[in-house]
């Protein structure tokens with residue numbers, strides 16, 4: 001009888017232990033990470049997708065304009081879940097967390113970026129940085145060698161002392177037809193605090209119209225429309241002229257451009273499949 005009791009005790013212990021380890025397995029599965037895709041669709045909201053050298057818009061000041069180059073850097077992406085918790089994706093780490101959106105690489109009007117190792121969760125908002133934050137820049141060139149090389153190859157960098165080009169817009173403008181060249185390259189002039197220059201890095205928080213449900217099985221896709229009407233017809237209406245049509249750096253005109261462009265993003269919809 002004693003032996004029987006001992007055996008049953010052992011058996012119960014075994015059951016308890018194994019059920020514990022089962023629930024541990026479940027916890028591990030709950031904590032698995034997934035992926036998330038972000039789609040950038042660059043357009044003029046009344047004209048649909050931008051085709052380089054082709055799509056011509058008229059600004060609110062009446063200037064015809066079109067783009068031959070349209071590129072910008074996105075970094076410091078974060079996702080905010082239903083409880084308000086923020087997951088920062090390779091924050092201030094350009095090698096892993098910065099991306100160049102280049103309209104000449106758009107397929108079907110869309111430029112894709114893929115984020116991996118996202119904690120499983122129900123995300124309600126996405127935060128984006130336009131450009132490279134001063135904090136990331138001040139980490140120095142060695143701390144972002146891969147992205148710095150990539151930015152140089154893509155024409156999104158000046159010398160290290162000057163830094164990155166955050167947004168690069170080139171094309172033609174004019175009154176009746178777009179016939180005059182322009183270049184507006186926005187970016188910080190090195191260490192903005194030390195140099196006493198404007199900081200053009202901007203961030204924006206966008207609501208997701210549908211919750212993005214990241215799981216091991218589901219990779220949601222956040223479809224962003226970037227409305228380039230904001231460039232000349234945004235919060236501050238701008239006209240291109242001989243004083244600003246070849247602007248590079250962080251002049252007052254380019255501060256206005258940066259303030260306009262950060263308002264161009266909107267999440268149109270989310271795919272959960």
Ligand SMILES: [Cu+2]
Nearest residue numbers: 039223269271
């Ligand atoms: Cu979509």
